[in-house]
Amino acid sequence: xxxxxxxxxxxxxxxxxxxxxxxxxxxxxxxxxxxxxxxxxxxxxxxxxxxxxxxxxxxxxxxxxxxxxxxxxxxxxxxxxxxx
Numbered sequence: 012x013x014x015x016x017x018x019x020x021x022x023x024x025x026x027x028x029x030x031x032x033x034x035x036x037x038x039x040x041x042x043x044x045x046x047x048x049x050x051x052x053x054x055x056x057x058x059x060x061x062x063x064x065x066x067x068x069x070x071x072x073x074x075x076x077x078x079x080x081x082x083x084x085x086x087x088x089x090x091x092x093x094x095x
Contacts, residue, residue: 016040017064018047019073021085028072029081034065053091055084 013036021029033043047054060080067073073081 013037014040014044015058015061015065016043017061018043019064019081019084026072028075028078029085030072031064031067031069034061034067034069036065053088055087057084060084 015036016034016039017031018033019029020026020032033039035043044054057080060077063077063080064073
């Protein structure tokens with residue numbers, strides 16, 4: 012089974028909802044993960060969510076039906092990057 016990955020962006024000053032920045036499987040997924048690691052971006056593994064996000068076109072907003080799941084990812088990111 013090929014590894015899958017998706018990258019999200021949410022600029023609350025410009026956007027109404029998070030957007031899919033990148034998505035892919037196999038080598039593309041590995042590159043998405045590598046770029047995130049090189050930029051010290053948090054990575055959350057969630058195979059079910061990646062499967063759903065992979066159906067969204069790049070640069071399109073995440074649909075309302077996925078807000079709760081995506082909010083959990085952003086909560087994870089906030090907690091993992093929060094400076095104490």
